[in-house]
Amino acid sequence: MADIIKIGAYLCKGCGLGERLNIGALENAAKRAGKASVVRSHGFLCNQEGVELIKADIEKEGVTRVVIAACSRRAKTEAFRFDEVAVSRANLREGVIWIRPDTKEAKETTQEMAEDYVRMACAEVRRMTLPTANPKAALNRRILVVGGGISGMTAALEASQAGYGVTIVEKTDRLGGWAGRLYKRVADRYPFADPADTGVADMVKAIQSDAKITVHLNALVSRTSGAPGRFEVEITSGGAATNETFGSIIQASGFTRYDLANLPEMGGGTLKDVVDQAGLEELALAAAGGPIKRPSDGREVRSVIFVQCAGQRSEKPGHLPYCSGFCCTTSIKQAMYFKDRNPEIDTVVLFSDLRTPGAGGEDFYRNGQRKGVTFAKGSVRAVVQGEAGPVVQFQDEILNDSVSMPVDLVVLATGQVANAGVNIENAPESAESVQKVSILNLTYRQGPDVPQLKHGFSDSHFICFPYETRRTGIYTAGPVRRPMDIAQAMEDATGATLKAIQTLENAGLGRAAHPRVGDLSFPTFRREGCTQCKRCTVECPFGAIDEDEQRYPQFNEARCRRCGTCMGACPVRVISFENYSVETVGQQVKSLEIPDEFSGKPRVLIFACENDAYPALDMAAQNRLEYSAYVRVIPVRCLGSVNTIWLNDALNNGYDGVMLMGCQKGENYQCHFVKGSEMAYYRMSKIGDTLKGMNLDTERVTTYEVAITDIHRIPKLINDYIAMIEKIGPSPFKGF
Amino acid sequence: MSNPNQTIPGQYRGNFLREVEANVEEGEWVKMCMQCGVCAGSCPLGPYWDYPPQQIFMMIRAGKREEVLSSTSMWMCTSCYNCMVRCPRELPITHIMHGLATYAKRIGKAPQTPITPRFAQKFWDNLTVTGRVNELKLGLALYFINGIGEGIQTAMKMQDIGLGMLKTKRMSPFEILGGHGIKDKAGFRAMLKKAEEIELAKIAKNQVAGV
Numbered sequence A: 001m002a003d004i005i006k007i008g009a010y011l012c013k014g015c016g017l018g019e020r021l022n023i024g025a026l027e028n029a030a031k032r033a034g035k036a037s038v039v040r041s042h043g044f045l046c047n048q049e050g051v052e053l054i055k056a057d058i059e060k061e062g063v064t065r066v067v068i069a070a071c072s073r074r075a076k077t078e079a080f081r082f083d084e085v086a087v088s089r090a091n092l093r094e095g096v097i098w099i100r101p102d103t104k105e106a107k108e109t110t111q112e113m114a115e116d117y118v119r120m121a122c123a124e125v126r127r128m129t130l131p132t133a134n135p136k137a138a139l140n141r142r143i144l145v146v147g148g149g150i151s152g153m154t155a156a157l158e159a160s161q162a163g164y165g166v167t168i169v170e171k172t173d174r175l176g177g178w179a180g181r182l183y184k185r186v187a188d189r190y191p192f193a194d195p196a197d198t199g200v201a202d203m204v205k206a207i208q209s210d211a212k213i214t215v216h217l218n219a220l221v222s223r224t225s226g227a228p229g230r231f232e233v234e235i236t237s238g239g240a241a242t243n244e245t246f247g248s249i250i251q252a253s254g255f256t257r258y259d260l261a262n263l264p265e266m267g268g269g270t271l272k273d274v275v276d277q278a279g280l281e282e283l284a285l286a287a288a289g290g291p292i293k294r295p296s297d298g299r300e301v302r303s304v305i306f307v308q309c310a311g312q313r314s315e316k317p318g319h320l321p322y323c324s325g326f327c328c329t330t331s332i333k334q335a336m337y338f339k340d341r342n343p344e345i346d347t348v349v350l351f352s353d354l355r356t357p358g359a360g361g362e363d364f365y366r367n368g369q370r371k372g373v374t375f376a377k378g379s380v381r382a383v384v385q386g387e388a389g390p391v392v393q394f395q396d397e398i399l400n401d402s403v404s405m406p407v408d409l410v411v412l413a414t415g416q417v418a419n420a421g422v423n424i425e426n427a428p429e430s431a432e433s434v435q436k437v438s439i440l441n442l443t444y445r446q447g448p449d450v451p452q453l454k455h456g457f458s459d460s461h462f463i464c465f466p467y468e469t470r471r472t473g474i475y476t477a478g479p480v481r482r483p484m485d486i487a488q489a490m491e492d493a494t495g496a497t498l499k500a501i502q503t504l505e506n507a508g509l510g511r512a513a514h515p516r517v518g519d520l521s522f523p524t525f526r527r528e529g530c531t532q533c534k535r536c537t538v539e540c541p542f543g544a545i546d547e548d549e550q551r552y553p554q555f556n557e558a559r560c561r562r563c564g565t566c567m568g569a570c571p572v573r574v575i576s577f578e579n580y581s582v583e584t585v586g587q588q589v590k591s592l593e594i595p596d597e598f599s600g601k602p603r604v605l606i607f608a609c610e611n612d613a614y615p616a617l618d619m620a621a622q623n624r625l626e627y628s629a630y631v632r633v634i635p636v637r638c639l640g641s642v643n644t645i646w647l648n649d650a651l652n653n654g655y656d657g658v659m660l661m662g663c664q665k666g667e668n669y670q671c672h673f674v675k676g677s678e679m680a681y682y683r684m685s686k687i688g689d690t691l692k693g694m695n696l697d698t699e700r701v702t703t704y705e706v707a708i709t710d711i712h713r714i715p716k717l718i719n720d721y722i723a724m725i726e727k728i729g730p731s732p733f734k735g736f
Numbered sequence B: 001m002s003n004p005n006q007t008i009p010g011q012y013r014g015n016f017l018r019e020v021e022a023n024v025e026e027g028e029w030v031k032m033c034m035q036c037g038v039c040a041g042s043c044p045l046g047p048y049w050d051y052p053p054q055q056i057f058m059m060i061r062a063g064k065r066e067e068v069l070s071s072t073s074m075w076m077c078t079s080c081y082n083c084m085v086r087c088p089r090e091l092p093i094t095h096i097m098h099g100l101a102t103y104a105k106r107i108g109k110a111p112q113t114p115i116t117p118r119f120a121q122k123f124w125d126n127l128t129v130t131g132r133v134n135e136l137k138l139g140l141a142l143y144f145i146n147g148i149g150e151g152i153q154t155a156m157k158m159q160d161i162g163l164g165m166l167k168t169k170r171m172s173p174f175e176i177l178g179g180h181g182i183k184d185k186a187g188f189r190a191m192l193k194k195a196e197e198i199e200l201a202k203i204a205k206n207q208v209a210g211v
């Protein structure tokens, strides 16, 4: 069926299209330029009658490609969904009549715009085929959880309760992680008054009695290969290796303790009675409800100072620049260990900004105050050894007072250091990072671990897609992702579990995971044409492409997010999707008639990211904001999928300029494919020379960062660009 | 400022806080202050204080007994209640200020410089005679609080206002002879006596407890 190309073009006359446009001329464009075999117009195409009309043609007339010339591809998606044929949309409503004034003068250019979009849609659909699901699709309903701390245990229990099998790999000899080494946890329910049981023992018990959960202790993941639905994992324990396959992976490798030796000025690593919060938990556990004793001489602690933000929120070398978020509440809890036993014990918390996140944080703080914990805003200069114990020298920031206070014990609230494995993207800077060991030992070409973003935490979009890593089917949860406390880690693990389930189910159906969930298309490459340049394998943001024995790219469809960055990267243009390729776009570019240089009608092509820029254009149209009739917009999956050949084609065909609109890049990226827009910027930064070689002004290709909210900015960008083009004059390539 | 190398016993140890909690009305609230500074920024008299409320509360927690009790701060409070309605922790700040003032005066720590402690005493003495404030006597007492010379000057300055008040019957010159009072003076005195008893019992109890 797919081989026979029979195009049916359907024009809608509803929503004012019939009044504003010359439908007869559009029909002609579809027939002549678009070579559509069947062309019909309808007064209300998205209603049942209109849809039936199209369905009848597919069934009786043998139409295999459908062009809908009506509203934006983002509208009426349910009505215009025909699973058995390829569909392309000519955006005449949001793309033309809603952004053009209804005036006599504008009529001609508006009509030209509409006719071009019909031509483009016909050219596109001619090259599209129906995507078929990934042939290597595999369904595996087992999830690997790496790390048996609070996050890992939560993930395992959640997955099991949802009916999925789980294997936990834990490197130590017991489950529980850091939470298992706490005397008590911060209160987690009303009235948030007292330290509470950690709940670890109950969770361990639940895991041990759960037939769907297998636990490997003293074990490591020594090799991970494959893709969602078919991860092959080697688990090594005590020298023996076992192999198992999984549908998806949750990495809950948590954090490591900040090295106290980095804080010698605070007595870290030098004074026995200066401990970190984990150290205090050890003392509290040892005390087992009795008086807490200090390490140096085993005397009962009668006075203790907690120093917040120790080695944190500081730009000093060796310090952590971020706030770990859990430590203020932890110090309150630990001060309560003392106060609850004996209110006479002096407990002082020195803070710079007391931060108690979470629903009960503030109540817990108040309860600390009620119990008599003294809170003072102070910055510690030094902790020195006094006659009877450590002496804390600090500045009281409220009273502007230098204070020296002798105490029995000092607790430094140090932060969480991510345990995310090897930083595969940046060359290790210090000796310390060289020693980092891999967590997953991925056999992926791009490196053995998930990529990191900032401060060694795994890369995931903080707000929009928090659990996604840049390795499809592998989700990070808990403090490996960002610093957090127990309550947050449990929530995090639950979210990551749902994502892991979603991804393995999609992989089983051969469909894409986030953000093109359900997409069946995937990239293939023409082996004969490939020059083995490796650009695709390097640039794929998701590490989806490995190399085979002959050093050709090897696509792992289930790891692919369908962004098309590889397609944009390929210099010999051998990578394509069934329904999205160098041809489907290239032919649209070439399908227009470019008015000559004397017409006064420039032509500017816009490649707009379909995640942000294209919706922003649609919304500008919904607000009836006007923009120039000289632009033609082609939505792209990601700016990273833009192949420079399209720019070449456009400029050679006499377009006066090309605008590229993608998402924000860099540390605070908004790109749905993380690195796609960054790659596009990088590539565009290199085409200046090509433009100069063609004797063209570099402004003829301009890249913009556009957010979905830029509804009012986007028409202005367009209009300013057209004004600039009119100033520098028409392209010298017109008419060739 | 104290010497950084000198350690003061009792600092940040909560001794003074406990003293305040036991002896000052609403003193048990002091520990609940979160040092946000809203009160300090809200007080219209703030710039004239030795220490704004926020700082007073921190000083109590830091054990600065002498500085707090002898400070002019709580004597500057005009009871406008700005701070109290704004405090996110809902501390009864105004009441604590008066409580601190009362306590400081009781143990002889109240400062001499601002006239407020002395005026407060005059107000009390005036009120307790008849159960009503004798405004004429109170006004004159205030004029002469710092001596005859200043008193005459102030009285001269206020002459027109005083005459105006007499004319509009806002004030009676006969008040100088004793003035009018409430009906049940005996009951009033009994009430004051009872209050004093309660107060003294509380103090005695605290002394036994050693705070």
Ligand code: SF4
Residues within 6 Å of the ligand: A523, A539, A540, A541, A542, A543, A544, A545, A555, A559, A560, A561, A562, A563, A564, A565, A566, A567
């Ligand atoms: S670049 Fe994008 S489309 Fe290409 S293989 Fe990677 S994820 Fe898939």
Ligand code: SF4
Residues within 6 Å of the ligand: B032, B033, B034, B035, B036, B037, B038, B039, B040, B053, B054, B057, B086, B087, B088, B089, B090, B091, B093
């Ligand atoms: S407003 Fe309330 S909480 Fe804030 S500093 Fe003043 S007393 Fe403390």
Ligand code: SF4
Residues within 6 Å of the ligand: B042, B043, B044, B045, B046, B053, B076, B077, B078, B079, B080, B081, B082, B083, B084, B093, B094, B097
């Ligand atoms: S009530 Fe007193 S302390 Fe509070 S703002 Fe008014 S004057 Fe200042």
